[in-house]
Amino acid sequence: MKNKTLILITLMCGTFMAAIDASIVNVSLPVMRTEFDVRVDEIEWVITSYMVAFSLFIPLINWVKNRIGYYNLYLLSVAIFTLGSLLCSLAVDLPMLVIARVIQAIGGGAISPTSLAIVSETFPKEERGSAIGWWGLGNVMGPALGPTLGGVLTQYLGWPSIFYVNIPVGIVTILLTMKHLNFLKKQPRYKYGFDIKGFAFFGLFIIAIQYAIAGIAKYNPLSWHVLVGFGVSILSLALFIRSARRPAPLLDLSVFRSGVFLNSIVIVAIRSIALYGGLFFLPFLLQGLLGFSEFQSAMLMLPNALVMIIVRPVAGRYADKGAVRNISVAGIILVSISMLLFSRINVGSGIWLIIVAMVVRGVGMGILVAPVSTSLLNAVSEAQTATATSLNSLVQQVGGSIGIAISGVVHQYIYNYYLDKNDVIIIAEHFALQDGFVIAAIIIALALIPAFKLPAKTYVRPKVEAEVALK
Secondary structure (H helix, E strand, O other), X not given: OOOHHHHHHHHHHHHHHHHHHHHHOHHHHXXXXXXXXXXXXXXXXXXXXXXXXXXXXHHHHHHHHHHHHHHHHHHHHHXXXXXXXXXHHOOOOHXXXXXXXHHHHHHHHHHHHHHHHHHHHHOOHHHHHHHHHHHHHHHHHHHHHHHHHHHHHHHHHOOOHHHHOHHHHHHXXXXXXXXXXXXXXXXXXXXXXXXXXXXXXHHHHHHHHHHHHHHHXXXXXXXXXXXXXXXXXXXXXXXXXXXXXXXOOOOOHHHHHOHHHHHHHXXXXXXXXXXXXXXXXXXXXXXXXXXXXXXXXXXXXXXXXXXXXXXXXXXXXXXHOOOOHHHHHHHHHHHHHHHHHHXXXXXXXXXXXXXXXXXXXXXXXXXXXXXXXXXXXXXXOHHHHHXXXXXXXXXXXXXXXXXXXXXXXXXXXHHHHHHHOXXXXXXXXXXXHHHHHHHHHHHHHOOHHHHOOOOOOOOOOOHHHHHHHHO
C-alpha cells in the first residue's frame, strides 16, 4: 500500500535540492572569480551554462519518460544532479566547473517537472491541490533562501560548500525513491520516435533567447546583439511550433487549446518575471543598502519561508474544494503589495517593516502557486501531464531569466540616472532599489488579467475534449 506522505516527502526533497541550487550560486560568483582569476564575463558561464542545459533538457522529459518510466527518470535525474554537485565541489578551474554545472543541469532540469507529474498522477483530483501545495514549498523557498544561504556557506565554509551540501540530500532522496516510488515501475513503456527537427528548432530558440537575455545586461537593449538574438529566437520558435503539428512531436502543444491552461501558464510566466526580478534586489537591499550580514539577512527572510510552509497546504486544500480564481487573485494582489512594501524600506527603517513585507509576500506566494498549478494540471488529460509540467518548468526558467536580466538593466539605468543628477551613491542606490521593487509590483499585478479569466471553481477537462486534443 502506497504511503502518500512518504511519496510526497521523497518528491519534495528532490525539488528543494534542485530549486535552491538555481539561485544559491549567484552570491559566490565574486569569490569564484577571484580564485580562478577570470574576467566577469567568463565567470558568468557558471550561471549561463546551467540555465541553457537546464532548459534544453526539459522538452526531452516526455520522450525519456515514455521509454524508461517515471521511476527510472526521477531516480536517474537525482543521481545525475548529485554527481554533478560532487564534480562542482571538486572543480579546480573554470572549465571543469562549467562542465560539472552542465551535468548538474541535465539532472536538475528533469527533477521538478517529473516530480510534479508524479504528484499529479499519484494523487486523485480531490487531493491534488493539497499535494501540490506541499510539493511546491521547495520550488518557492529555493529562490527565496538560496542567495542568503549561499552567502553564509561561502563566508564560513568556502564556495565548494554550496555544492557539496547537495550530496547527502541527494543520497537520501535516492534511497527514499528506491523505497517509496518503486510502485511506478509498473507503468507501461512506449517507444516513440525522436523528433530531431523539433529538438533542433527548440534548442536554437533556447540558445538564442538566452544570448539575447544575456546581451540585455551586457550591451544596449537595442544593440544588434540583442535584436538578432530575439529575432532568431522568434523565428526558431515559430518553426518549432510548426514542426509540432506532425505526429509524435517533441512537445504536445495541443495543451494550449485549453483556455484554462493558457491563462494559467501566462500567470506562471508573469509571476516568474516579476518574482525572480524582485528577488534579485533583495540581497542588495538587505546586505548592501541596509548593511545586514549574510546571517542576519537569512534570519530576516525566515518569516517569509515559515509563512509559506503554513499557508501553502491550506491554499492547496482550498484548491481541492474548487477555489481557483478568487484565491489566485488574492495571492497576486498580496505579492504585489509586498513588493510595494519592500520599496518603502530605507536606511533607518524599523525591522518590523521588513518582517511585515516578508510575511505578506509569504502569504501571497503561499496561496498563489497551488491553485494555479492545480488549475493548469486539471485542464489537461493524463497523457498530457508530462508535457504540461515540462512547459510549466520551462516557462518558470525562461521567465526568471528574463526577470533577472530586466531587473539588472533597470537597476543600472535608474542608478546612473540619479548619479547624473549629482545624488550621492547611497541615495542613487536607494532610489534604484525603490523603483525596481515598484516596477516588479506593477508587473506581478498584470497577472490579474489572466487570473480573472480562470474558472471560479476547479476546471476538469472533459474526457472527450482531451481525446480530441490528442488526435
